[in-house]
Amino acid sequence: MRVSDHARTILLTLALGGLLVNLPDRPARAAEVEEVVTPLGIRAYLLREPAIPFVSLAFYFEGGAAQDPEGRDGLSNMAAGLLDEGAGPYDSKAFRSALEDNAIRLSFDADRDGFSGELKTLNDTREFAFELLRLALTEPRFDEEPVERIRGQILADLRRRETDPDYRAARAWFARAFAGHPYARPTRGTPETVAAITREDLRRFVAGRLARGNLHIGVAGDITAEELIPLLDATFGALPAEPRLAPIPPVEPETRGVIVERMEIPQSVVVFGHAGIPRDDPDYYAAYVANYILGGGGFSSRLTEEIREKRGLVYSVYSYLYDARLSPLWLGSLATRNETVGEAIALVRAELERMAKGEIGPEDVADAKTYLTGSFPLRLTSNDRIARTLVAMSYQGLGRDYLEKRNGYIEAVTLDDVRRVAKRLFARETLFSVVGDPEGLEARTE
Amino acid sequence: MKPGIWPVVAILTVAAPAAAAAGLFNPSTFTLDNGMQVVVVENHRAPVVAHWVWYKVGTADSPVGKSGLPHYLEHLMFKGTEKIPPGEFSKIVARLGGNDNAMTSYDFTAYFQMIARDRLETVMEMEADRMVNLRITEEESVTERDVILEERRSRVDNEPASLLGERLAAVQYLNHPYRLPVIGWFHEIESFTREDALAFYRTWYAPNNAILVVVGDITAEDLKPLAERTYGRIPARPVPPRERLKEPPQASERVVELRHERVRQPSVTISYLAPSYNTEGGERAYALEVLAELFGSGTTSRLYRALVVDKGLAAGAGAFYRGSSLDQTTFRIYATPRPGVTLEEVETALDEEIAKLLAGEITEEEVARVKKRMLAEATYARDSLSGVARIFGVALTTGQTVEDVEAWPERIEAVTVEEVRAAAREVLKPERSVRGRLLPPMREARK
Numbered sequence: 037m038r039v040s041d042h043a044r045t046i047l048l049t050l051a052l053g054g055l056l057v058n059l060p061d062r063p064a065r066a067a068e069v070e071e072v073v074t075p076l077g078i079r080a081y082l083l084r085e086p087a088i089p090f091v092s093l094a095f096y097f098e099g100g101a102a103q104d105p106e107g108r109d110g111l112s113n114m115a116a117g118l119l120d121e122g123a124g125p126y127d128s129k130a131f132r133s134a135l136e137d138n139a140i141r142l143s144f145d146a147d148r149d150g151f152s153g154e155l156k157t158l159n160d161t162r163e164f165a166f167e168l169l170r171l172a173l174t175e176p177r178f179d180e181e182p183v184e185r186i187r188g189q190i191l192a193d194l195r196r197r198e199t200d201p202d203y204r205a206a207r208a209w210f211a212r213a214f215a216g217h218p219y220a221r222p223t224r225g226t227p228e229t230v231a232a233i234t235r236e237d238l239r240r241f242v243a244g245r246l247a248r249g250n251l252h253i254g255v256a257g258d259i260t261a262e263e264l265i266p267l268l269d270a271t272f273g274a275l276p277a278e279p280r281l282a283p284i285p286p287v288e289p290e291t292r293g294v295i296v297e298r299m300e301i302p303q304s305v306v307v308f309g310h311a312g313i314p315r316d317d318p319d320y321y322a323a324y325v326a327n328y329i330l331g332g333g334g335f336s337s338r339l340t341e342e343i344r345e346k347r348g349l350v351y352s353v354y355s356y357l358y359d360a361r362l363s364p365l366w367l368g369s370l371a372t373r374n375e376t377v378g379e380a381i382a383l384v385r386a387e388l389e390r391m392a393k394g395e396i397g398p399e400d401v402a403d404a405k406t407y408l409t410g411s412f413p414l415r416l417t418s419n420d421r422i423a424r425t426l427v428a429m430s431y432q433g434l435g436r437d438y439l440e441k442r443n444g445y446i447e448a449v450t451l452d453d454v455r456r457v458a459k460r461l462f463a464r465e466t467l468f469s470v471v472g473d474p475e476g477l478e479a480r481t482e
Numbered sequence: 483m484k485p486g487i488w489p490v491v492a493i494l495t496v497a498a499p500a501a502a503a504a505g506l507f508n509p510s511t512f513t514l515d516n517g518m519q520v521v522v523v524e525n526h527r528a529p530v531v532a533h534w535v536w537y538k539v540g541t542a543d544s545p546v547g548k549s550g551l552p553h554y555l556e557h558l559m560f561k562g563t564e565k566i567p568p569g570e571f572s573k574i575v576a577r578l579g580g581n582d583n584a585m586t587s588y589d590f591t592a593y594f595q596m597i598a599r600d601r602l603e604t605v606m607e608m609e610a611d612r613m614v615n616l617r618i619t620e621e622e623s624v625t626e627r628d629v630i631l632e633e634r635r636s637r638v639d640n641e642p643a644s645l646l647g648e649r650l651a652a653v654q655y656l657n658h659p660y661r662l663p664v665i666g667w668f669h670e671i672e673s674f675t676r677e678d679a680l681a682f683y684r685t686w687y688a689p690n691n692a693i694l695v696v697v698g699d700i701t702a703e704d705l706k707p708l709a710e711r712t713y714g715r716i717p718a719r720p721v722p723p724r725e726r727l728k729e730p731p732q733a734s735e736r737v738v739e740l741r742h743e744r745v746r747q748p749s750v751t752i753s754y755l756a757p758s759y760n761t762e763g764g765e766r767a768y769a770l771e772v773l774a775e776l777f778g779s780g781t782t783s784r785l786y787r788a789l790v791v792d793k794g795l796a797a798g799a800g801a802f803y804r805g806s807s808l809d810q811t812t813f814r815i816y817a818t819p820r821p822g823v824t825l826e827e828v829e830t831a832l833d834e835e836i837a838k839l840l841a842g843e844i845t846e847e848e849v850a851r852v853k854k855r856m857l858a859e860a861t862y863a864r865d866s867l868s869g870v871a872r873i874f875g876v877a878l879t880t881g882q883t884v885e886d887v888e889a890w891p892e893r894i895e896a897v898t899v900e901e902v903r904a905a906a907r908e909v910l911k912p913e914r915s916v917r918g919r920l921l922p923p924m925r926e927a928r929k
Contacts, residue, residue, distance in 0.1 A: 088861060158858055351633035
């Protein structure tokens, strides 16, 4: 699966994409989400699942790549690559061996809005796994060898992306839409900024960004609250109370025009989008239903029907709501041979227009609701995915009982709601970013 | 799942995770009167099931000149039947609150739905229906061919690394159809017709050539009547044996270089012809898994330690092997240089590490260490309904049995250091290998 510049950053959105359903014959989940609060005040959502003897923990610190200092773009991403490369008494080799020899999986990642991590461990190695996580978060070493090695890997990756049309199309879209705002900057940095990052930058990152006050935790698996509480305090208790985050203003994307970056490839990649809807907007769920109808529903979506099924112009076309904190977005993507780029873009515009005119029927909304409510339990079948969903619930402020309530939020959406929101959402100017050699398509700024 | 990626081609990486453990999956199996094999793995954490039907046919069974035809048929299977109107299959599944998709590889074609337990029978009826009642119009067949050409452009023609991968396979196998791209050569896809697809469908799609795998909130006892009412009603009929062209002895080392305008980051892959679980020499497969793990899996592997950490020459390096393949498979080793390092320097270091394996420099301690890790990781494999379904589906379409899957931990546990050394000597032979290099154009290479 291709991972473009923004794709990693939408994980939280996707984790919450569907809804819980109360299936006819049984409640969707027997187990309840618990909110654990430790003596040191650390909070976590826990869903206990004793079937398999392991536990998945996911966490998210608010403040991501958008917080990276000027000229140090990619600092969060580089820190993500280095926290598990040596900490406390363990140098890189010893730390990696401790993880791999014990089948402990630990990883970190950064997106525009936050810094995330996941820990997965068998019950037998649980105490040790949490201790390794504590060391990674509080005593990372940033020894010279791993710093230069990971820097080399990031530079190699950036070089590869220079000619990756998916990456370039998304990059160009964000650079234009958010010119002058931190959201315009590449989350992985550039060769120049990555080369400039120092060990001191990395230490400042740890001291300033990883705190209890901006932390969200989700845990799923074979562990009780009583077992979890001391582990949470031992692992996260030593972090500073509050992070040092720069205030960054919200921003409206500038989404007029068409970007064309010429590249000699047989198929052009097109990224498109405009402003979306805030996650806490009362109309969010209606927007979610509207996007399902337009481009979120796979074979059930209008974009797939018109562009793939009827005309065979693409293999894949889709759209989604990207819940970026400072500028919620509606984004989409397709890829088609150079001869048909203009036709495919015209079809996207035509479908946006139909939505904006309110050409939505009761059966469209009913079908969307049955899928969105019915499919949510499918996403709650593995500890990893549950832990990620729990983190997103915390970060988005959705509440402990969200899994039970979410179905009702969708059920409450009416046809009028969807039409009203579609008019508001899809009447906006859409910026198209094209990388390839499209025929008869020129760049324009208006 | 990313919306939009629907009928999907499984290329190499789609193999089951190597992890499977005795007593962990505890499958139940039975066979319907028409010969359709059924596997059930219970998992009651949510009222959900993963429902998969696997056909024992894949790209390696393509008619001559029609590489990728099984994948084309896989796409067309979503079009309709006498009961299901055109284009409605996936929409009906969605209205049931389910997800569906399909995949094609060399040895299998698989269709699946993730669905609430109480709607399982409906999708079983639909899947059984399209096993024999597929309807395709001329227009649909032409449009879908265009879709697959776009899929090919996305997956292969736009990706220099994929272009090299196709050529590597074409040169690794001198005769055997694993030399073909899973999705098919572009010009052969262009030649596909509705009749090609239907002829292939009528030849290979039958209950006695299919395996049903259901993982989730159901018991074999509860599934059996559903299976009998749906798939069980389809009569068995003759299906040809999978007779594929045989590979002659390989006697010469090959090199494939792909220079491409868009390559900024060179890489090298060495591919060796290797036995699978199912071929002659298959008793070595478990030792080869251990070898791949200790040599090139993760950041504590020999290759990563030597090339990436200690010598600082490579940005990445690793090895990959899977035994689940009907015919001879490959053992692959790869590396990509750090910026500022030439591919030649990396290859020299890589060859030194291979030479150490051939000299028998493998310790009991490291074999024990990776075996312990592989067995521990197997526990995680139980966590995904579809992951478990894939492990059984891949195994049963590539010549293995349910018992083989369940015995995997014991067989890994039993691997000795001598066997790992012997496996390295037997498989890592230059005359059975292809070295593939991905390079920038000449002018840049001289910089």
